[in-house]
Each structure stands twice: as C-alpha cells, then as structure tokens.
Amino acid sequence: MVLKGLQSRRPRMRMMYSRLFETMPKFNSVENSRSCHCRRCAIVGNSGNLKGSSYGQLIDSQDYVIRMNRAVTKGYELDVGKKTTHHFMYPESAKDLGANVHLVLVPFKPLDLLWLENVLLNRNFLLMFRKLKGPITADRDKVIIFHPVFFKYVHDKWTEHYGKYPSTGMLALIFGLHICDQLSVFGYGWDRQGNWHHYWENNRLGGAFRVTGVHNATFEMNVITRLAEIGKIQLYRGRPGTP
Template sequence: MSRFTQRKIRTLTGLLCAMTFSMFVFSYTLREPSLYFFRSVLGLSGRTCSCQHCITHLDDENDSWFMERFNQSFHPLMSRKSSTLPDETYRWWQGLQAEESPSNLTIVLDRLFQLIPAEERYVDAHPDRCRSCSVVGNSGNLRETGYGSFIDSSDFVIRMNQAPTQGFEEDVGYKTTHHLMYPESATDLDNSTSLILIPFKTLDLEWIISALTTGDISKTYVPVKSWIKANKGKVLIYNPSFLKYIYDSWLEGNGRYPSTGFLSLMFAVHICDEVKVFGFGADQDGNWHHYWEDNKLGGAFRQTGVHDGDFEYNITLLLADKHKITLYRGG
C-alpha cells in the first residue's frame, strides 16, 4: 500500500472519529437528533417536510433555542410498546393530583389497551409529508374573527376540554379531528373525532375504561361524567413521560403542571409539520375568558395556581417569533 493511500486512510479515519465524537457531545448538550447535527455541520439544505415552512427544518440562528428544548425521542401518545414509565416519571406523575392508593398501573394499562388501539401513532414524518394542523384554544379573542373556514382547511383540527363548535362555526370552525380532555373536563364527541385523554392520575385511565364500558366511575376529586360518547377505535392516551418532558424542557418547572392548552400546542408541534394557533391569550381589551361565555370577567381559571399561564403564553409567543408556529390573535 502506498504512503499516499495510507495517509488518506488515516485522514478519513480521523475525520470519522471527530464527527462521531461531536455527534455524541451534541446529543447530550443540545439533545438534538444526529440528523439535525449533520445537516448543520455539513450545510445540507434538505427539508424535513414538503410544507412551505417545516417546524423541524433548521435554517437560521433562532433554531438553537428551539432545538435545546425540542426532543423527538419523547412521543406524545402512549402505546403498548411505550407504556412503561421510568420510576422518576411515575412518582412525579402520581404527585400531580395526589391520588391515594392508586391501582397497579401495569394492570390498568393492560385492560385499557385491550379496549382501545395499542399501536404507535403519528411516527410517519417524511420529507414528502406536509401535515398542517390548527390548534384551537378557547379564548374570547376568537369572537367575530371569521376564522372558521381557515381553521377547517388544516388536515388536523385540535380542540380541547368542553369547547363547543355549534353556534360558533363562523369563528371557530366545525371540524374536529382530535379533542384533548381529562375526566373533569370531558365532553361527548362524534364518531369521527379522536378523543385524546390527558391522564393526571391512574384513576383517569380507569375512568376512560369505565366511561366507555360500564359507567361505574362517577367521581374523581369532583363528580365526572359516568359515560362518554366517543369512538373506542379512536381513543388515544397522552403519555405521562411526554407530559413531564414538556414540564421540564419547555416550562422549566413553572406551575405545577402544564395546562390543556399548552399540552395541545405541544402535541401539534411534535406530530405536525405546520402549525397554526388560534384562540390563545386575552382579547384586545385584555380580558381572559372563553369564547362561549358572555361574562368577560370569567377568566378565574387563570388564577388556580396550577398552571403558569403567563409563562406558557410567553413560550407560545417565542415559538411564533421564531417562525415555528403561526399565531392568530383574533380580536
């Protein structure tokens, strides 16, 4: 073997070692997937989706803030494959609503996944995909906006808690593909909508089993619906591990745990390519209230001490400022 060939091999080996070490360091410091690292280092311009603006596409210096928080190794939804919680996560999750003597989680989840889909969902990211999503909050700033048809033009329309559409279609749309709720905020859904349960305790998982089958559970820490209308084949479970990741990485421990609105937004950010956000924040007069309420002083929900609404909204504004989402502030 010639000396020139040996030198080329040594040079190539050294380069590969350096790139491997750098990828290792970045994976622990920025927590970004190696794909993004190599794109950044090598100057590749390949897009991560076929939308005009892709959430995960790296194109400017603003992306460092986003990638320090964004971690695709956490998936928003539970499946049978991802149903085991780390001990630290389980202890944190069980402390959110201080459930006494919780049932065995493994047994409960086994029962649950015999009733609802157990496979992984929304792991189909691809450069040829463009999944557009509208996240529709419940703010009174949606009134008299005429956003309805624009909201409904997205592939996914994500709503939350007890938000109605009937009678408000012109402003909020009529389409709902995903509806996030917890037992205390539950509402009936049509057969085409995916119910996404946000469980804050093991009893919440038992509740959804009961609400779809026997109706035995009628109370958690307050009275709840014994039965719920929903398509069992479309019921999904928000992953407590993902919930903790949002609390730690995005909210930095502010509040006791994230609000349904912020969890809905983060769900969209992690499964969609393009996200439009409506109905977040106060109206133009500074009032915090729901769009279906006539009482503009009905924003007492912000004063519960459970969620840090101001911090959550500031993160939402930052996402919009860095062009990761498009925020429509209404009136």
C-alpha cells in the same frame, strides 16, 4: 411522573394499566404513515379572542384540527370552524365527541385512566368526591393517551415548572409541534380587552387557573409568542383576517 401524586400503590396501578390496555384498541390509532404533502394543523384554544375573528374557514381548511376540553363549535362555526380531528380532555373537562374524532386523554392523575376504562366500557364512574361525565359518546377505536413521559418533558423543558403542571392547551400545542409540518395556533391568550375567558361564555373575568396558579398562563403565553417570533408557529390573535 408529573401527575398529581400517585393515588394508589404500584401493584394496584399495574393492575389498572393492564385492564385499561386490554380495553384499548389493539392497533395504533395515530397515523404513522407520512404522505408526500405537508401536514398542516390547527390548534384551537378556547380564548375569548376568537369571538368575531372569522377564522372558521381557515381552521377547517387544515389537515388536522385539534381542540380541547369543553370547546363548543355549534353556533360559533364562523369564528372557530366545525371540523375536529383530535380532542384533548381529562375527566373533569369531558364532552361527547363526533364521529371520526380522536379522543386524546390527558391523565393528570392515575384515576383518570380508570375513568377512561369506564368510558370505553360504556359505564358510569363515580369518583369519591364528584360524579364525572360518563359514559360519553366517543369512538373507542380512536383513543390516544398522552404519555406521562411526554407530559414530564413538556413540564421540564417547555414550561420549566412554572405552575403546578402545564395547561391542556400547552400540552396540545407541543403535541402539535411534534406531529405537524405547519402549525397554526388560534384561541390562545387574552382577548383585545385583556380579559381571559372562553369564547362561548359571557364571563369577562380571568379563568380559575389565573387565580389558583395551577397553570402559569403568562409564562406559557410568553413561550407561545416566542415560538411565533422565530417562525415555528403561526399565531392568530383574534384580529379578523390577519395573524
């Protein structure tokens, strides 16, 4: 498993999984039925290149809109839209979600599953080294866990072990490739000045992951660009009105 090392012995892990799945909804929260029409999706990253893009209406027109981490929509609707159907997060990037939004947990480490159990039970969770956000507002009947096997598949086949593990944005994009017929990608990469930052921040410096090397942003962006070149995705780079 591409998780940041097992943090407990296997019997304890099995107990954790058992408790978690007892708490989870008893039905599949992913829509399995396929309608006749093409499933159109927007994957919305958090790049500063979304600022001034006026992509909001185009994003909201998609069937699925997938966002991630601490993405902010209020006050930025013109550029990023306001619709969300799936929201990818891990405990350190958690935020409250609106009604009818699927919470997609990306478990980077086993303790993330314990955090989710506490969220579903509306309890606070004090981690050894920091207090995480919780409980959060979320629909417990619309919870999805990103499977560690699929995580490993992305790390092995798509990011090829560049970086310690794939970014949340990369995991969300590959998820979209597997469930969508038409995939439009927004808010990835640098802005027009070459800076890496979130669209809701004034900070123009590179994100922390660019310094630590946890994710290889350059390699991931090369993969995404290649997907656009061969027509697998439509990549929007922040230029108003044009891909």
